[in-house]
Amino acid sequence: MSGREMRLLVRGASQVVRVAAAGEKVKLKAAMNHLAIINATKDQGVSIAVDKDGLIAAVGLDKEVEAQFPDAVWETVVNARKRSVVPGLVDAHTHPVWAGDRVHEFAMKLAGASYMEVHDAGGGINFTVEHTRAATEDDLLKLLLPRLQRMTRAGTTLVECKSGYGLDVQTEVKMLRVLEKARPHANLTISSTFCGAHSVPRDLTAEEATRLVIEEQLPAVKAGIVAGELQVDSIDVFCEQGVFDVDQSRRILEAGHREGLMINFHAEELHRLNAAEMGASLGAEAMSHLEKISEEGIAAMARAGTVGILLPTTAHILRLKPPPARAMIDGGVPVALGTDFNPNAFCLSMPVVMHLACVILKMSLNEALTAATLHAAHALRKAHSHGSIEPGKVADLVIVDEPRWEHLVYQLGGADQAISHVIKAGRVVHTRLSSSHKHHH
Numbered sequence: 001m002s003g004r005e006m007r008l009l010v011r012g013a014s015q016v017v018r019v020a021a022a023g024e025k026v027k028l029k030a031a032m033n034h035l036a037i038i039n040a041t042k043d044q045g046v047s048i049a050v051d052k053d054g055l056i057a058a059v060g061l062d063k064e065v066e067a068q069f070p071d072a073v074w075e076t077v078v079n080a081r082k083r084s085v086v087p088g089l090v091d092a093h094t095h096p097v098w099a100g101d102r103v104h105e106f107a108m109k110l111a112g113a114s115y116m117e118v119h120d121a122g123g124g125i126n127f128t129v130e131h132t133r134a135a136t137e138d139d140l141l142k143l144l145l146p147r148l149q150r151m152t153r154a155g156t157t158l159v160e161c162k163s164g165y166g167l168d169v170q171t172e173v174k175m176l177r178v179l180e181k182a183r184p185h186a187n188l189t190i191s192s193t194f195c196g197a198h199s200v201p202r203d204l205t206a207e208e209a210t211r212l213v214i215e216e217q218l219p220a221v222k223a224g225i226v227a228g229e230l231q232v233d234s235i236d237v238f239c240e241q242g243v244f245d246v247d248q249s250r251r252i253l254e255a256g257h258r259e260g261l262m263i264n265f266h267a268e269e270l271h272r273l274n275a276a277e278m279g280a281s282l283g284a285e286a287m288s289h290l291e292k293i294s295e296e297g298i299a300a301m302a303r304a305g306t307v308g309i310l311l312p313t314t315a316h317i318l319r320l321k322p323p324p325a326r327a328m329i330d331g332g333v334p335v336a337l338g339t340d341f342n343p344n345a346f347c348l349s350m351p352v353v354m355h356l357a358c359v360i361l362k363m364s365l366n367e368a369l370t371a372a373t374l375h376a377a378h379a380l381r382k383a384h385s386h387g388s389i390e391p392g393k394v395a396d397l398v399i400v401d402e403p404r405w406e407h408l409v410y411q412l413g414g415a416d417q418a419i420s421h422v423i424k425a426g427r428v429v430h431t432r433l434s435s436s437h438k439h440h441h
Contacts, residue, residue: 003071005052007426008395011062012045013080014403018059019087019370020388025378026305026334032375033366036388045081050395054425059389076428078421084405086369087388088157088396088424089350090376092309093288093338095195096147097140097175098165100131102343115270115318115344116242125165125199128343132165132175140178147341147348148186152422153430154349154415155408157396158189158377158386160264160338162236164198167209169220172196176221176230187422187429189394191380192230193264194221197237197244197252210248213237214255222259233380234264234285239275246278253282262381264309268292270320280304286379288338290323291315295331298324302332307379310371311340312356313347325361336375337368351408351415358409365406395426 020027021036038046038059047065049057049072058065105123109115118124132140151159163175172194179192196217200209224230235256239249253263262285267275269289276297279287287301288309301308308328315322328335337357339347347353354368363371377387385394400408401420411418422430 003073004069006049006057006069006072006074007052007054008050008076008078008423009047009072009074010078010080010085010397010399010423011047011065013047013085014040014045014082015084015405016046016048016059016389017084017086017369017405018389019374020390023390025383026375027370028332028334029329032329032335032370033364035366035369046085048085048389048395048397050426054395054427056389056391056393056395058391078399078423078428080399082403083420084400084403085389086398086400086405086408087373088386088398088422089155089372090380090387091151091156091159091339091341091350092286092307092336092376092379093160093311093340095162095164095340095342096159097144097161097163097178098128098132098343099135099139099143100128100343101346102127105344109318124344126202128165129167129199133168133171137174137178137181140175141181144178144182145185148182148188150348152187152424153419154351155398155419155422156188156350157422157424158191158380158382160191160193160234160380162193162195162198164195164236167196167199167201169216172217173220173224173230176224176232180230187424189386191234191382192232193234193236194218194232194256194261195236197249199238200243206244206248210244210252213252218255218259232261234262236265238266239273240266240269241271241273246273246275249275250278250282253279253284257282264288264379268297269314276301280306285381286336289314290328291320293324293328295327298328298331298333301328306333307336307375308333309336309338309376309379310357310361311338311345312353312360313345314340316356316360317345322360325357325363329363329367334375334378335363335367335371336379337371338376349413349415351418352413354409355412365409368409369405395423397421397423399423401432
């Protein structure tokens with residue numbers, strides 16, 4: 001009798017950090033600190049078995065797992081001795097499709113120019129929009145794929161990706177098409193977001209731009225979805241003073257929701273507009289930034305079960321007062337993290353974001369990991385399949401080359417050294433030894 005075909009066995013780990021072990025999609029308040037860790041004993045390590053479909057089949061001490069699959073034929077075996085394992089990291093907020101970097105603006109910002117001052121000087125989003133409009137799909141794909149590869153190397157296995165540097169029908173659809181083209185080449189799962197309302201085009205008023213998004217862009221995106229050419233999960237809008245106000249934002253989000261898109265938008269970043277209350281009233285799946293959120297906004301999000309996606313890189317780079325992470329966690333909001341990767345915040349590394357979350361947002365290490373795995377997956381409504389190490393979930397794993405997982409966050413900017421393997425659906429997609437070329441089996 002031939003053995004049962006299995007895709008992967010990770011064995012001998014010093015610890016496996018499951019994050020959740022009872023199928024919970026959110027861990028509120030104090031529960032955010034409980035990571036359901038399985039530690040090695042004196043004589044045996046911890047194993048994770050992955051079936052031929054790339055799903056986790058079992059987690060436990062080496063001998064327990066071995067006993068469950070006595071006749072298994074393993075496609076790959078990874079020795080995790082003196083290493084620790086965490087779920088694949090989830091980046092809940094990125095803008096990765098663009099041409100036209102803004103390195104020249106970094107100096108302006110450091111010299112004291114505000115986000116809106118840079119914007120008014122012809123820089124900011126509009127600079128990137130011009131370059132992205134001029135770029136071909138191939139140009140954009142060639143820029144996107146290495147960015148996604150860098151995310152993979154830093155441990156990201158699921159990422160939310162927004163459009164939003166087109167601001168016209170043609171370019172927004174082009175950006176979403178580039179994300180589709182990237183899927184078969186990327187070693188991570190992409191959740192796609194239509195963000196046509198990222199900014200008001202130079203030649204339009206906010207009201208005209210609102211109508212353009214609802215009456216022209218959204219139907220074009222919908223047509224792409226119906227034709228099977230696009231797979232779009234969410235709708236986003238930059239709800240901000242001088243961009244889209246609360247009423248315009250509500251209309252855009254409601255229009256997207258009517259087309260079956262989840263609501264996941266930029267709220268309360270530079271000014272408090274009570275956008276959080278508005279989003280909660282719509283039952284928004286997620287809201288991002290929230291630097292200026294009020295106590296009432298926190299309470300409304302907690303009641304609605306809306307995930308708060310915090311972006312410490314942005315607060316750091318723009319020197320904003322950071323979002324009130326502690327008040328949000330204590331108030332019962334499921335808090336998630338994202339890099340906000342974009343030309344204004346060039347960071348592709350979730351370990352760096354987790355470090356900043358601990359230092360700037362005053363989150364604990366355990367809270368930061370929950371926020372960067374389970375809660376970030378839940379923000380994208382994928383916590384049923386991603387974000388923790390539980391049987392039945394996709395085997396997305398990061399192996400840390402240290403006996404304690406905290407090295408991932410402790411070694412600031414050191415993910416390249418701290419991570420030995422990144423595993424996507426039970427396949428090794430990055431190892432430190434082969435970082436310069438694709439890992440072959």
